[in-house]
Amino acid sequence: MPAEFIWKTPIELFWQVRNAQTQKQIEAGVIDAGTRGSVTGGKHMDGLTAAVANLFRFDPEIVFQIHHGGRLSLPGYYRRTKDWDLVVLHRGVLVAAIELKSQVGSFGNNFNNRTEEAIGNAADVWRAYEEGFFGHIRPWLGFIMVLERAKGSTTPLGDSGALFATDPIFHNTGYLDRYRILMQRLVREKQYDAAVVVATAKGEETIDEPVFDLSFANFEAAIAARIAYIKALPDDAFQADTLPV
Numbered sequence: 001m002p003a004e005f006i007w008k009t010p011i012e013l014f015w016q017v018r019n020a021q022t023q024k025q026i027e028a029g030v031i032d033a034g035t036r037g038s039v040t041g042g043k044h045m046d047g048l049t050a051a052v053a054n055l056f057r058f059d060p061e062i063v064f065q066i067h068h069g070g071r072l073s074l075p076g077y078y079r080r081t082k083d084w085d086l087v088v089l090h091r092g093v094l095v096a097a098i099e100l101k102s103q104v105g106s107f108g109n110n111f112n113n114r115t116e117e118a119i120g121n122a123a124d125v126w127r128a129y130e131e132g133f134f135g136h137i138r139p140w141l142g143f144i145m146v147l148e149r150a151k152g153s154t155t156p157l158g159d160s161g162a163l164f165a166t167d168p169i170f171h172n173t174g175y176l177d178r179y180r181i182l183m184q185r186l187v188r189e190k191q192y193d194a195a196v197v198v199a200t201a202k203g204e205e206t207i208d209e210p211v212f213d214l215s216f217a218n219f220e221a222a223i224a225a226r227i228a229y230i231k232a233l234p235d236d237a238f239q240a241d242t243l244p245v
Helices: 002-025 035-040 045-055 107-130 176-186 217-231
Strands: 063-069 073-075 081-083 086-090 093-103 143-146 196-198
Touching: 002 035, 002 045, 002 107, 002 196, 002 217, 045 063, 045 093, 045 217, 063 143, 081 107, 081 143, 093 107, 093 217, 107 143, 107 176, 143 217, 176 196, 196 217
Parallel strands: 093 143, 143 196
Antiparallel strands: 063 086, 073 081, 086 093
16 A cells, blocks of 8 residues: 555644644743654654554454553563563564654754664664563564654765764765664664654655665565464464563
8 A cells, every 4th residue: 555545644643743742832831842842742653653553453364462652661681671662462472563763853962862772772672582581483673763854854964073984875964864874774684674764844744765675665565574474373383481570
Protein backbone atom coordinates (compact mmCIF):
# COMPACT_ATOMS: atom_id res chain seq x y z
CA MET A 1 0.00 0.00 0.00
CA PRO A 2 1.45 3.41 -0.96
CA ALA A 3 2.86 5.50 1.87
CA GLU A 4 0.26 8.21 1.47
CA PHE A 5 -2.56 5.84 2.47
CA ILE A 6 -0.95 4.61 5.68
CA TRP A 7 1.38 7.40 6.73
CA LYS A 8 -0.11 10.67 5.43
CA THR A 9 -2.65 11.01 8.24
CA PRO A 10 -0.15 10.19 11.03
CA ILE A 11 2.27 12.81 9.66
CA GLU A 12 -0.53 15.37 9.54
CA LEU A 13 -1.43 14.46 13.13
CA PHE A 14 2.22 14.81 14.11
CA TRP A 15 2.19 18.48 13.12
CA GLN A 16 -1.31 19.17 14.44
CA VAL A 17 -0.49 17.83 17.90
CA ARG A 18 2.87 19.60 18.07
CA ASN A 19 1.31 22.92 17.07
CA ALA A 20 -1.57 22.53 19.52
CA GLN A 21 0.77 21.65 22.39
CA THR A 22 3.06 24.58 21.66
CA GLN A 23 0.14 27.01 21.56
CA LYS A 24 -1.34 25.60 24.75
CA GLN A 25 1.91 26.00 26.66
CA ILE A 26 2.48 29.50 25.30
CA GLU A 27 -0.98 30.51 26.50
CA ALA A 28 -0.22 29.00 29.89
CA GLY A 29 3.03 30.97 30.10
CA VAL A 30 5.26 27.90 30.19
CA ILE A 31 8.90 28.90 29.74
CA ASP A 32 9.88 25.98 27.48
CA ALA A 33 7.01 26.62 25.10
CA GLY A 34 9.18 26.74 22.00
CA THR A 35 10.17 23.58 20.17
CA ARG A 36 10.81 21.74 23.41
CA GLY A 37 7.33 22.52 24.70
CA SER A 38 5.68 20.58 21.90
CA VAL A 39 7.90 17.59 22.67
CA THR A 40 7.47 17.53 26.43
CA GLY A 41 3.71 17.58 25.87
CA GLY A 42 3.93 14.11 24.29
CA LYS A 43 1.41 12.42 21.98
CA HIS A 44 2.81 13.84 18.72
CA MET A 45 4.08 10.39 17.68
CA ASP A 46 0.92 8.51 18.68
CA GLY A 47 -0.47 8.41 15.14
CA LEU A 48 2.72 6.93 13.75
CA THR A 49 2.93 4.42 16.61
CA ALA A 50 -0.63 3.29 15.94
CA ALA A 51 0.10 2.97 12.22
CA VAL A 52 3.05 0.68 12.93
CA ALA A 53 0.96 -1.33 15.39
CA ASN A 54 -1.66 -1.84 12.69
CA LEU A 55 0.93 -3.47 10.44
CA PHE A 56 0.99 -6.35 12.92
CA ARG A 57 -2.80 -6.71 12.65
CA PHE A 58 -3.02 -7.15 8.87
CA ASP A 59 -2.60 -10.93 8.88
CA PRO A 60 -5.79 -12.59 10.18
CA GLU A 61 -4.01 -15.91 10.66
CA ILE A 62 -1.96 -14.77 13.65
CA VAL A 63 -2.76 -12.66 16.69
CA PHE A 64 -0.07 -10.64 18.43
CA GLN A 65 -0.07 -8.94 21.79
CA ILE A 66 0.65 -5.34 20.78
CA HIS A 67 1.59 -2.84 23.44
CA HIS A 68 2.14 0.91 23.08
CA GLY A 69 1.62 3.78 25.45
CA GLY A 70 2.70 3.72 29.07
CA ARG A 71 5.86 2.00 30.28
CA LEU A 72 7.02 -0.90 28.11
CA SER A 73 10.22 -2.02 29.81
CA LEU A 74 12.54 -4.60 28.30
CA PRO A 75 15.57 -5.95 30.14
CA GLY A 76 18.99 -4.62 29.33
CA TYR A 77 22.53 -5.66 30.09
CA TYR A 78 24.30 -2.37 30.72
CA ARG A 79 21.23 -1.06 32.58
CA ARG A 80 18.34 -2.83 34.24
CA THR A 81 15.60 -1.91 31.76
CA LYS A 82 14.78 0.34 28.80
CA ASP A 83 11.29 1.55 27.89
CA TRP A 84 10.41 1.09 24.21
CA ASP A 85 7.63 2.86 22.33
CA LEU A 86 6.07 -0.25 20.77
CA VAL A 87 6.48 -3.87 21.86
CA VAL A 88 4.92 -6.85 20.08
CA LEU A 89 4.71 -10.33 21.64
CA HIS A 90 3.45 -13.74 20.55
CA ARG A 91 3.20 -16.70 22.89
CA GLY A 92 5.78 -15.22 25.21
CA VAL A 93 8.22 -14.39 22.40
CA LEU A 94 9.44 -10.85 21.72
CA VAL A 95 8.33 -10.39 18.11
CA ALA A 96 9.41 -6.75 17.76
CA ALA A 97 10.54 -3.70 19.72
CA ILE A 98 10.34 -0.36 17.94
CA GLU A 99 11.50 3.11 18.91
CA LEU A 100 10.00 6.25 17.34
CA LYS A 101 11.80 9.59 17.57
CA SER A 102 11.39 13.04 16.05
CA GLN A 103 13.35 16.23 15.80
CA VAL A 104 11.98 19.67 14.94
CA GLY A 105 14.45 22.51 15.19
CA SER A 106 17.44 22.53 17.59
CA PHE A 107 19.20 20.24 15.14
CA GLY A 108 22.72 20.79 16.41
CA ASN A 109 21.75 20.35 20.06
CA ASN A 110 19.81 17.11 19.63
CA PHE A 111 21.51 15.17 16.85
CA ASN A 112 24.23 13.62 19.01
CA ASN A 113 21.70 12.71 21.72
CA ARG A 114 19.49 10.90 19.21
CA THR A 115 22.51 9.16 17.72
CA GLU A 116 23.75 7.95 21.08
CA GLU A 117 20.28 6.70 22.01
CA ALA A 118 19.92 4.73 18.79
CA ILE A 119 23.33 3.10 19.12
CA GLY A 120 23.12 2.45 22.85
CA ASN A 121 19.61 1.01 22.89
CA ALA A 122 20.47 -1.57 20.25
CA ALA A 123 23.77 -2.53 21.90
CA ASP A 124 21.99 -3.04 25.21
CA VAL A 125 19.31 -5.31 23.75
CA TRP A 126 21.75 -7.51 21.84
CA ARG A 127 23.98 -7.98 24.84
CA ALA A 128 20.93 -8.90 26.94
CA TYR A 129 19.89 -11.36 24.22
CA GLU A 130 23.31 -12.98 24.34
CA GLU A 131 22.83 -13.44 28.08
CA GLY A 132 19.52 -15.25 27.50
CA PHE A 133 17.03 -12.63 28.65
CA PHE A 134 14.89 -12.99 25.51
CA GLY A 135 15.12 -16.73 24.94
CA HIS A 136 16.56 -18.36 21.85
CA ILE A 137 14.46 -16.53 19.23
CA ARG A 138 16.32 -13.45 18.05
CA PRO A 139 14.44 -10.20 18.74
CA TRP A 140 13.53 -7.83 15.90
CA LEU A 141 14.34 -4.16 16.38
CA GLY A 142 12.97 -1.21 14.43
CA PHE A 143 13.60 2.52 14.52
CA ILE A 144 11.66 5.43 13.01
CA MET A 145 13.11 8.93 12.79
CA VAL A 146 10.94 11.87 11.69
CA LEU A 147 12.95 15.01 11.01
CA GLU A 148 11.71 18.48 10.17
CA ARG A 149 12.75 19.37 6.64
CA ALA A 150 14.16 22.87 7.00
CA LYS A 151 17.26 24.85 6.14
CA GLY A 152 18.82 23.82 9.43
CA SER A 153 18.45 20.10 8.72
CA THR A 154 19.44 20.06 5.04
CA THR A 155 22.26 22.63 4.78
CA PRO A 156 25.73 21.00 4.65
CA LEU A 157 27.78 21.49 7.79
CA GLY A 158 31.40 22.48 8.08
CA ASP A 159 34.05 19.81 8.65
CA SER A 160 36.24 21.65 11.15
CA GLY A 161 36.69 20.83 14.81
CA ALA A 162 37.90 17.20 14.81
CA LEU A 163 41.31 16.33 16.22
CA PHE A 164 41.75 13.57 13.63
CA ALA A 165 40.59 12.97 10.07
CA THR A 166 36.91 12.02 9.86
CA ASP A 167 35.12 9.60 7.56
CA PRO A 168 34.80 11.31 4.15
CA ILE A 169 31.21 10.10 3.88
CA PHE A 170 30.21 12.87 6.28
CA HIS A 171 31.81 15.68 4.27
CA ASN A 172 29.32 18.28 3.02
CA THR A 173 26.37 16.63 4.72
CA GLY A 174 23.54 18.12 6.75
CA TYR A 175 21.66 16.51 9.62
CA LEU A 176 19.19 14.73 7.35
CA ASP A 177 22.06 13.09 5.49
CA ARG A 178 23.77 12.19 8.75
CA TYR A 179 20.65 10.51 10.10
CA ARG A 180 20.47 8.57 6.82
CA ILE A 181 24.10 7.45 7.13
CA LEU A 182 23.60 6.53 10.78
CA MET A 183 20.56 4.35 10.22
CA GLN A 184 21.83 2.75 7.02
CA ARG A 185 24.96 1.65 8.84
CA LEU A 186 23.07 0.41 11.89
CA VAL A 187 20.75 -1.68 9.71
CA ARG A 188 23.59 -3.05 7.58
CA GLU A 189 25.42 -4.07 10.75
CA LYS A 190 22.20 -5.72 12.04
CA GLN A 191 21.89 -3.43 15.04
CA TYR A 192 18.38 -2.76 13.75
CA ASP A 193 16.42 -5.01 11.44
CA ALA A 194 14.68 -2.09 9.72
CA ALA A 195 14.58 1.66 10.06
CA VAL A 196 12.86 4.72 8.64
CA VAL A 197 14.31 8.19 8.14
CA VAL A 198 11.82 10.69 6.74
CA ALA A 199 11.74 14.47 6.54
CA THR A 200 8.57 16.51 6.68
CA ALA A 201 8.21 20.25 6.14
CA LYS A 202 6.27 22.17 8.74
CA GLY A 203 2.87 23.20 7.49
CA GLU A 204 3.04 20.96 4.43
CA GLU A 205 2.62 17.45 5.93
CA THR A 206 5.00 16.19 3.24
CA ILE A 207 6.75 12.83 3.44
CA ASP A 208 10.25 13.06 2.01
CA GLU A 209 12.03 9.69 1.99
CA PRO A 210 15.67 10.23 0.95
CA VAL A 211 16.46 6.55 0.24
CA PHE A 212 14.30 3.48 -0.30
CA ASP A 213 16.05 1.27 2.23
CA LEU A 214 14.94 3.72 4.96
CA SER A 215 11.44 4.27 3.57
CA PHE A 216 8.07 3.41 5.05
CA ALA A 217 7.50 0.91 2.21
CA ASN A 218 10.70 -0.93 3.06
CA PHE A 219 9.74 -0.90 6.75
CA GLU A 220 6.34 -2.41 5.92
CA ALA A 221 8.00 -5.17 3.90
CA ALA A 222 10.41 -5.94 6.73
CA ILE A 223 7.54 -6.27 9.20
CA ALA A 224 5.66 -8.53 6.79
CA ALA A 225 8.76 -10.75 6.62
CA ARG A 226 8.98 -10.84 10.42
CA ILE A 227 5.34 -11.87 10.68
CA ALA A 228 5.87 -14.64 8.11
CA TYR A 229 8.89 -15.88 10.08
CA ILE A 230 6.98 -16.04 13.38
CA LYS A 231 4.08 -17.85 11.67
CA ALA A 232 6.47 -20.44 10.23
CA LEU A 233 8.02 -21.39 13.57
CA PRO A 234 7.07 -24.79 15.04
CA ASP A 235 5.25 -24.97 18.36
CA ASP A 236 8.31 -26.04 20.30
CA ALA A 237 10.07 -22.81 19.32
CA PHE A 238 7.82 -20.97 21.77
CA GLN A 239 8.91 -22.89 24.83
CA ALA A 240 9.53 -20.56 27.76
CA ASP A 241 13.30 -20.46 28.09
CA THR A 242 13.90 -16.86 29.14
CA LEU A 243 15.47 -16.09 32.48
CA PRO A 244 13.04 -15.83 35.42
CA VAL A 245 11.64 -12.39 36.18
